[in-house]
Amino acid sequence: MLKIEHLTKSFGGVVATNDVSLHFQPASLSAIIGPNGAGKTTFFNLITGGLRPDSGRIIFDGEDITGFDALTTVRRGIGRAFQVANLFPEFTVRESLTAAVLSHRQQSAHLLVQFSAVEARTRADQIMEMFDLQERAGVVSRNLSHGDQKLLDIALALALDPRVLLLDEPTAGMGPEERWKMIDMIYKLWEDERMTLIFIEHDMDIVFRIAQTVRVLCYGQVLAEGAPEEIRSNPDVIKAYLGENFEKIAQ
Template sequence: MSGRLELQGLRKSFGGVVATDDVTLGFEPGTLSAIIGPNGAGKTTLFHLITGKLPVTAGRVLLDGAEITGLDRREIVRRGIGRAFQVANLFPSFSVQDSLAAALMAHAGRTAGLFSTFPPPDVQRQAEEVMELCGLTHLSRTEARHLSHGDQKLLDIALALALNPKVLLLDEPTAGMGPDERWRMIERVYRLWEARKLTLIFIEHDMDIVFKIAQSVRVLRYGAVLAEGTPEEVRRNPAVVEAYLGAEHAL
């Protein structure tokens, strides 16, 4: 399966404003990494560049050694980059099961049966597997618009997983949740990563979560890489403490 993601000198500017400044990072297959930094540091812009939502001003994105910079967004997904957003991007009137079936069929180019009452058995089986993995089986017939905030975010992750990505990008998976719900969500994310062995990269502002589950942490500031390393190394980095963490998270 692999899933090595490389960013080489990635830059994005909007007129005179540089949102991403010469970002060079490597993510090894099967690793769990966090990207942190102040608001406006360029974290979400970086995800936009990886997934093709925004065109790259300069630099390259490579997946398993093959360049994907500038490819159509659907082709980037087909190559193995999946993404779940801060705001759940769902089929509001579809049930959980039908949402997943629709995503699977669209991804496979089987649009003729997209709105069929009875999805093909293989699609049904795949949808059921993803629902079980994401803890959504008991909500299979619930319409997406009637799900709780946390379950909507789980469905958004499930939709990304249904496309069998090598690399999964999660933009603040715990945003808008209370403390207990945040930890339930991140435990679910961790179990998904363990089960699928994919390369998982997440943006998160809760440092307790970051330092508990991430294998490595990358810190952005003003669109550039300020630091990278293990959670312990990042917590001890004086520049990171001064720019972002504050004394309460330093070791």
């Protein structure tokens, strides 16, 4: 489905992504973990066309999409949500989703119909329900709670019916309760839609609870990959990443 081959990107002297090769199976649910500055977000940016790699290839569905810009990547079916909710501050929830659905259906340029009455609203309402946002339909994005903003961010990506969905720390900045709600929602989403879902996460409990496979990035390189249980017991991972956490927890 999505194949990354020897991807490398450096900023000045710092190598943010160093010879990364990964393969994501169709309809898989995988997590990418790693300490701060491990190059996780850079990795996402390389895939979605926000950044151009120095070398290496990205193969999506048999096509080489290396160096494609954001727009083309999105049109191929790779959607993403952001670490900090990336919204349209003056749009209501419903308007945001309707606009996203219209874009997906290539109806954004229509001039002779009313935005408030387009058929795409039905789909937008469905998505709103999936994310339990229907009560917030008329609220402008900048007035939403942090959790709802994150939900809407993911919902926007989902409105494009992506075949690959990249979520960058979906639970960042949330309280414990909100977190689990979000994770349940993501899991349900994946079960219902069966797209290839890749998410970046800090919280190990979350990762080990839902991910099928886990890839560990450290200093831009792939440190380990495998099922959650394998990762949990991988000594390199424990040393590089989990170790600190476990120590902290122990204290």
